[in-house]
Structure formats: structure tokens, C-alpha cells
Amino acid sequence: MALKVGIAGLGAIGLHLAKALDQGVEGLELAAVAARDHAKAAANLAGFTRKPAITSLAGLADVADIVVEAAPAAVFEEVATAAVAKGRIFVPSSCGALLPRMHLIEAAKRSGARIIVPTGALLGLDAVRAAAEGDVESVTIETRKPPRGLVGAPYLEKHKIDVTVITTKTLVFKGNAFDAAQGFPANVNVAAALALAGIGPERTMVEIWADPEVTRNTHTIRVEAAAARLTMTIENVPSEENPRTGKITPLSILACLRGLTSTLKVGS
Numbered sequence: 001m002a003l004k005v006g007i008a009g010l011g012a013i014g015l016h017l018a019k020a021l022d023q024g025v026e027g028l029e030l031a032a033v034a035a036r037d038h039a040k041a042a043a044n045l046a047g048f049t050r051k052p053a054i055t056s057l058a059g060l061a062d063v064a065d066i067v068v069e070a071a072p073a074a075v076f077e078e079v080a081t082a083a084v085a086k087g088r089i090f091v092p093s094s095c096g097a098l099l100p101r102m103h104l105i106e107a108a109k110r111s112g113a114r115i116i117v118p119t120g121a122l123l124g125l126d127a128v129r130a131a132a133e134g135d136v137e138s139v140t141i142e143t144r145k146p147p148r149g150l151v152g153a154p155y156l157e158k159h160k161i162d163v164t165v166i167t168t169k170t171l172v173f174k175g176n177a178f179d180a181a182q183g184f185p186a187n188v189n190v191a192a193a194l195a196l197a198g199i200g201p202e203r204t205m206v207e208i209w210a211d212p213e214v215t216r217n218t219h220t221i222r223v224e225a226a227a228a229r230l231t232m233t234i235e236n237v238p239s240e241e242n243p244r245t246g247k248i249t250p251l252s253i254l255a256c257l258r259g260l261t262s263t264l265k266v267g268s
């Protein structure tokens with residue numbers, strides 16, 4: 001029997017994922033979505049072969065085996081708490097919001113839920129996890145985004161940094177992954193995923209650059225470990241709906257969901 005999928009948020013990630021699931025993915029069935037604007041959601045779902053139910057954020061966990069969160073970080077808790085309490089498989093996009101809520105992992109242990117953080121807009125988490133089974137000296141991530149992809153970040157507002165007037169590449173943040181995720185909740189979920197894969201949010205170091213010369217959301221990770229040295233870069237095409245979000249993100253989540261049911265699974 002197919003696993004039922006519920007998606008919170010029908011934006012750059014959620015709508016693409018919903019469309020892909022509606023086109024048919026073996027072992028998975030789109031059962032429900034939660035959206036802020038129900039009329040808009042109904043219009044977006046009009047052409048779907050099998051229309052999913054439209055539920056509340058918490059209501060997804062009542063009907064879905066797998067709850068994918070693809071909404072703003074501000075509503076993360078509502079989706080996550082219900083999914084974990086009901087023992088579902090919870091797949092967060094806003095994984096930066098998980099860092100200050102690690103109690104959800106204890107709650108998941110009690111309920112039998114699983115929390116599966118997708119690689120999302122990043123790369124190489126298989127190698128980082130493997131390296132972290134041994135000794136790791138350092139993990140860093142350098143993120144470069146076109147300035148418009150950083151607008152609205154609470155850290156920039158707090159420090160009165162106006163990225164729209166930047167004309168040369170500028171380092172706007174340097175610190176650990178925990179602080180990066182709090183200051184840039186819509187920009188560096190990748191840093192949170194990297195931290196969770198490797199040596200944790202306090203030791204994972206992050207640089208965020210506003211760079212008018214880049215057209216892609218670019219992330220470079222560097223790992224110094226006893227077993228290997230890794231340097232990897234991904235250059236993501238920003239999505240039309242939300243320039244903060246790379247187009248690869250819904251594809252990565254789809255690949256992650258396929259891995260939950262497929263007979264052949266590649267990568268750790």
C-alpha cells in the first residue's frame with residue numbers, strides 16, 4: 001500500500017513537490033496539503049489528477065504517513081509537533097527551525113516518529129555523515145547569494161544592513177550554524193542540515209556573502225576529517241516563485257521521499 005504524503009505550504013518547494021507526486025511516484029500518494037490561502041490552493045490543485053484534502057497544518061498528521069514541512073519557519077512548530085506526536089515520518093524543509101527544538105527528537109523517540117532532514121539545496125551530506133563516524137576537525141560552509149535572496153533576514157534588519165545597495169561582494173555574517181539559522185531563517189537551512197549531518201550547530205562555521213556578481217545561490221562546504229578532506233560546491237538556480245530557494249530543493253525532497261520506499265536506494 002502506498003504511503004500517504006502531506007505537505008505543509010504550497011510555495012516554491014511544496015507546489016513543485018505536490019505536482020511531482022500527483023504525476024505518480026511509486027509507493028507514494030499525495031493525500032493532503034495545508035495552505036494559508038485555501039482558495040489559492042484549490043486553484044493550484046485544480047489540474048491535479050487526484051485532488052488531495054486541504055487541511056490545517058497540524059491536521060496533516062491525521063491523514064499522512066509522511067509529513068513534509070515546506071512553509072515559513074514561523075509555523076514550523078505547529079507542523080512538527082503534530083507530526084512527531086502522531087508518530088509520523090517528518091521531513092522538514094525549514095530545518096534551521098529544528099536546531100532550537102531538539103526536544104522534538106526525544107519526543108519522536110517516545111512516539112516512534114522519525115525526523116528525516118533532506119539534503120535540500122545542499123550536497124554531500126552522505127560524505128559528511130560518513131566522515132562524522134570518525135574524527136572531524138572542522139566543518140565550514142560559505143554561502144553566496146544574490147543580494148535580493150537575502151532581503152528580509154532578521155539578522156540584517158537587526159544590524160541595519162541594507163543588502164539592496166551593495167555593489168561588491170560583502171561578508172554579512174560570520175559565526176556558527178546555530179546563530180546563522182536564527183539570523184537567516186529563510187536563507188541557510190543548508191547550514192543547519194550540514195550541522196546535523198556532521199559536528200553540530202555550535203562547531204559548524206558559516207559565512208554568508210551578499211554578492212551582486214552571482215546569479216546562483218552558491219554553497220561551498222569544507223570538511224577536514226581524519227578519513228578525508230572534502231570541498232564541494234553547489235550552484236543553485238533560484239526558483240521563480242522565491243529567489244531565496246534553489247530550484248533543486250523540491251527535487252532533493254522528492255529524491256528523499258523516493259528513498260523511503262524504493263527497493264534500490266543509492267547513497268547512505
Ligand SMILES: NC(=O)C1=CN([C@@H]2O[C@H](COP(=O)(O)OP(=O)(O)OC[C@H]3O[C@@H](n4cnc5c(N)ncnc54)[C@H](O)[C@@H]3O)[C@@H](O)[C@H]2O)C=CC1
Nearest residue numbers: 009010011012013035036070093094120121186189242245
Ligand atoms: N532545506 C533546504 O535546503 C531549504 C529550505 N528552504 C526553506 O523551506 C521553507 C519553504 O520554502 P519555499 O517553498 O521556498 O517558501 P515559499 O515562501 O515559496 O512557500 C511557503 C508557502 O507556505 C505558505 N504558508 C505560509 N503560512 C502558512 C500557514 N500558516 N499554513 C500553511 N501554509 C502557509 C505560503 O503561503 C507559501 O505558499 C522555508 O522555510 C525555506 O527557508 C528553502 C530552500 C532550501
Ligand SMILES: O=C([O-])CC(=O)C(=O)O
Nearest residue numbers: 121187189190217245246
Ligand atoms: O536554496 C538555497 O540555496 C538555500 C536556502 O535557501 C536555504 O538553505 O534556506
